[in-house]
Amino acid sequence: MPPGYTEVPFLSESPERRFLRADKVIAPGKDYIAVVDTSVGRLVLDLYEAETPTTVNSFVFLALHHFYEKVAFHRVIDDFMAQTGDPKSIDQDPATWGTGGPGYKFGVELKAELKFDGPGVLGMARGEPLDSNGSQFFITLKARPDLDQQYTVWGKLTEGADLLPKIVRGEPPADPTRILEVRIGVR
Numbered sequence: 001m002p003p004g005y006t007e008v009p010f011l012s013e014s015p016e017r018r019f020l021r022a023d024k025v026i027a028p029g030k031d032y033i034a035v036v037d038t039s040v041g042r043l044v045l046d047l048y049e050a051e052t053p054t055t056v057n058s059f060v061f062l063a064l065h066h067f068y069e070k071v072a073f074h075r076v077i078d079d080f081m082a083q084t085g086d087p088k089s090i091d092q093d094p095a096t097w098g099t100g101g102p103g104y105k106f107g108v109e110l111k112a113e114l115k116f117d118g119p120g121v122l123g124m125a126r127g128e129p130l131d132s133n134g135s136q137f138f139i140t141l142k143a144r145p146d147l148d149q150q151y152t153v154w155g156k157l158t159e160g161a162d163l164l165p166k167i168v169r170g171e172p173p174a175d176p177t178r179i180l181e182v183r184i185g186v187r
Contacts, residue, residue, distance in 0.1 A: 002044060002159075005033055005185030008064060015066040017087040018103045022061040026053065031187050032060060033158075036068075037180040040166040043139075044159035045122060052109040055124055055133065055154040062102055062135055063182040072176035074098055076169045078141065083125055084179060085136035094172045101134030108133060109152045116144040119164060120157030123147060139164065 001007050011025070026032060026049055034045040049056040062068065072089035074097040076082040088100035108130045116123060118140070125136035139157060140147075141164055157164075167177045 001035065001183070001185045002033065005187050008060070008184040008186050010066065011061075011064040012066060015069050017065075017067055019061075019065075021104045022058040022102075022106075024057060025061045025064060026057045027186075032056060033185045034059070034063060034155075035183045035185060036160075037182075038073075038163070038167075039178045039180060041163045042160055043157055043163060045155045046158045047122075047155040048114065048153070051111050051114060052152055052154040054106055055109055055152050058102075058106060058133075058135075059137070059154070060184050063184050066181075067102065067135060068179045068182045071179045072097065072172065073167050073178070074172045074176060075138075076167050076173060076177075077171065078169060080142075080144065081123070081138040081140050082164065082167045082177075083136060083138040085125065085134075087135070089172070089176070097172050098136070101136065104134065105131055106133050107131040108150075109154070110149050111153070112149070114153035116140050116147045116151075116153060118143045120161050121153055122155035122157070124152040124154060126151065 036043040086100040
């Protein structure tokens with residue numbers, strides 16, 4: 001954990017990937033980060049829990065259940081974004097990647113002050129309906145103002161920007177970059 005943060009204990013011993021809803025796991029007034037170990041190195045994410053509490057709570061809930069372990073970056077497009085979070089990308093046909101989720105959905109949290117203003121911005125991936133957020137998310141590889149006010153901005157990369165070019169490109173990549181573990185820190 002980065003200095004000043006305490007690791008939040010996992011809620012399950014092994015990966016769980018199907019839920020009816022996300023239980024409330026974040027506390028008001030606390031600051032949360034995620035340390036994401038990938039097959040290309042470590043990413044540290046500052047989570048916007050005050051601005052997007054539903055989204056951050058869902059991500060933290062899933063991470064505390066080992067949901068993201070072995071999940072691939074299944075859609076990675078130069079000058080756009082790297083998308084991950086689909087449990088189908090662990091062991092199902094790559095033709096299905098991008099269609100999976102945690103078993104529940106929730107709506108967008110749009111804040112005028114939160115923008116896709118550079119590389120390393122976290123956005124929630126969703127289908128056409130505004131209430132179709134689940135477990136999939138993306139990290140921008142450059143500024144994408146065309147996405148502002150359409151997708152929830154829920155955090156920003158604070159460490160590991162140098163790794164973004166190393167995430168394997170493709171839709172889907174033949175040998176994708178994978179998430180190994182996500183740990184949550186709080187202060």
